[in-house]
Amino acid sequence: MEIGIIGLGAMGREMARNLAAAGHTVIAWNRSGGQVEGVRMVETPVQALQADLAITMLSDDTAIREVLLHPNLLLKARPGLVHVVASTISVGFARALVEIHDAAGVAYVSAPVLGRPDVAAKGELNILAAGAPGALEKAKPALEAIGKRIWDMGDAPPMANAAKIACNMMIAMAIEAMAEAVVLTDTNGVSRERFFELILGTLFGSRPYQSYSGNIVRGAYQPGFKASLGLKDLRFASDAAAQAGRALPMLAAVLGRMTEAVEVGMGDMDWSAMAALTIDPHVHDAAQRRPR
Template identity: 30%
Template sequence: MSTANLPRLGLIGAGIMGRPMGLNLLKAGYALGVYARRPETATPLTHAGANLYASPAALAAEADIIITVVSDTPDVEAILFGEHGLVAAAKPGLLIIDMSTISPLATQEFAQRLGTQGLRMLDAPVSGGEAGAIAGTLTIMVGGQAEDFAEALPVLSALGKTITLIGEHGAGQVVKACNNLIIAQTVIAVSEAFAIAQASGVDLEKMRTALAGGFAGSKVMEVHAKRIIEENYTPGFKAKLHAKDLRIAANTIQSLGLNLPSSQLAVNYMHELVEQGQGELDSSALAKIVQQLA
């Protein structure tokens, strides 16, 4: 497909994830409009050829597909339905791809409200952090209609490598909640194993090398375990954002009437890390809580 036939894209959110994602869309040949609550955060995108818009509504008036990647559920709701929000000026048939991590239940409600106005939505949260956003190798978990997914797939392919249509609206957010729980619980398990090894006089780097080659191997063992050993918690994914995501997971668990104690432990540990004033650190700093308790 020539660039002349590509859909016109909009991007809302130019933070740690949105900026590199926008740059990858520009590299793929898409015309890109951007709205950022703090316009200065979009400077790398405008320098690369994106156009800056004054409001979500102004962007919606000209775009065929809009990607949102913002912090939390209320932010998405305001972008969609608030004053100067997308619905104020969107053309019928506009496809909105929400790549934020927000409540699955709210996502279902938003998709229904948009549908009554002739607008379409996919929830498409991501995993892979800033490094994955820069490299264009994000894992993308999608909820929504199959035909909308098919339309969005070329765009998503400029951002990620593993792109899966999970199910109906909200399904992508459910899987993202599960993803964040698995990561947090694995960091706790690695941290507790390191506490045992350290107390026994075992070299942690050698232990990491050995375990990475077996069934205990994982991305957490590969990346976060190294951070823990080096005590280098420069953020790839800030603890305060992971804590927010885990609250979404906890609310989802509660809404389903499930009793999942180890998941609740992960929620509590991350909350404690943030309460101790360490929310700006990488979420692998969860190891600090384990070390304190050990």
């Protein structure tokens, strides 16, 4: 299958590499250029839309609007194209994309992923996919090449985006839960290593707890998933809750904490860095004093 990739960031590069390694013909466009082994780079994004399948891995709603929608590139896509949007986008924008793709006669699958670049490199992403059954079936060989499991979220693309945003919201809540637990244990002399050995071996052994507890133990927050992107996703969750007419108090709390983390200068650090604001009162005070 010929597959076009639009967006070669940390995730897109690994996805493109795995697709090529699986034997697919892969062409790619990236705003900042670059090269990926086994992938042919093209000069314009519309060229990537001439493949059998196109996968968009741009950073957010705005980037997709700028690259694809404002130039009306979907109207120039190859007939029969299936367009897979693997980016984490807002539910409202996903609904708009349904109408835009219908008007352009392009099949649309939403397939955001769970996993960081190291997971993408191994081809072990969890893919949350939603769209018309025929479009999903056509996309399946490509999705199988980049992920270890495809989770069918339904036949309406925004279903996948709602699920992905909910997942990221819950991870942020887990990070804050661990940070608050450390406040209680640190101040009573329990080492972080000993506490997290208990937690991971009993109540909370899932991957988010395994990954981010290590960052909290070390007090080191090198980028895996940037706090600025985490803030974007929490804002998407807040918008979706508002559209549903519902108040989500835990979401409001972690959104506030992640906002503080970005404002105090942690935007390029891993999003688990927001734990430092809860654990270290000096970091928190500095964030509170920062002009808003």
